[in-house]
Amino acid sequence: MATTFAELGIAFPLFEAPVDASDYVGTANCCICxxxxxxxxxxxxxxxxxxxxxxxxxxNALDIDSKASIRCRECGETITFPASVVDRKEPKTCYQCLRAGKVALTKDTEFGMVSWDQAFSGVTNGIPGLQQDQFESVMINAEEDWVGVKLPQDIMFELLRTPKYRTWQGERWLFCCRYPMTYLGEWHHDQFNQRASDGNGESLYYAALEDVPDDTWDSLGHAVNAYVFECKQCGRLRAHWDFD
Known part of the structure; x- marks a missing residue:
């Protein structure tokens, strides 16, 4: 059975999938601490x-990719990018620094991108033509119909302190009951069949993947990939899909 982060002693509230479903790199040196x-x-x-x-x-949030110094968002003082990160070809952060908020891992969600800047403002980066009724919508660009979503800052920061998950075409964190759902992993036929109360995994598959074509069950695990989330408040399963 695949190892989870909880079994490693480094649990994440929003990530219950196997460790190998994430970008976890094992034990190494943390460039932050x-x-x-x-x-x-x-x-x-x-x-x-x-x-x-x-x-x-x-x-202040300093972009890892550019490794550039910035001006403080409050007083304008120069914030120098830390040498301990600049000097690393492949910088890494440890679990403790990630959970403490010393780094931020940007997430793509069904309401738009959430980076540290978005979490600080309390509004997602948005999606063109977005329609949703869980939270307050914010028009970011009327000409392009670009709509963001106003989210509680605490849940945005929780997303930033959670590992990314592996996909073919990009993550899309899902929500339910006004909160980010917990990622369970990429599921195949066996997982859907085991979770279905009547053993009918195919029916559960189509219920969880709201926009998947009707003829994709047989291709699951081959050309089609399903990324499954669970709401810890109501128990609902939702998923998004892509293909390789």
Whole structure:
């Protein structure tokens, strides 16, 4: 049976899938706290390191990809990108630093992208023509009908402190009961059959994947991939899909 993060002693509230469904890299040196032999995750495109301003103390997000210094968003003081990250060809963060919010892993969601900047503002980056009724919508660009969603900051920061999951065509974190759902992993026929109360995994598959074509069950696990989430409040399953 595949190992989970909880079994490694590094549980994530929003990630219950097997470890190999994530971008976890094993034990290594954390470039944030400089600790050796700790559970680590890569810091690549779409991630940021959080640095407090030496003058005013306000926390600023510095983009890992550009590795550029910035001006403090509060007082304008120069925030220098940490040398411990600049010097690494493949920088990594440990579980403790990730959960403490010392780094932020950008997520794509069904309501648009959530980076540290979006979490700070409380509004997702949005999606063209987005229609939803769980939260307040915010028109970001009327000409392009680009609509963001106003989310509680605490759940946005929780997403940023959660590992990414592997897909063929990109993640899309799903919501239910006004909260991010917990990722269970990529499912095949066996998982759907085992979870279905009547053993009819095919019926559960089509109920969970709201927009999947009707003739895709037989292709599941081959050309079609299903990424399954569970609501911890109501027990509902939802999923998104792609193909390789």
């Amino acid at each position: 400089q600790t050796d032999g700790v559970h680590c995750f890569p810091l690549g495109i779409g991630t940021a390191v959080m640095i407090p301003c030496s003058v005013c103390g306000v926390v």
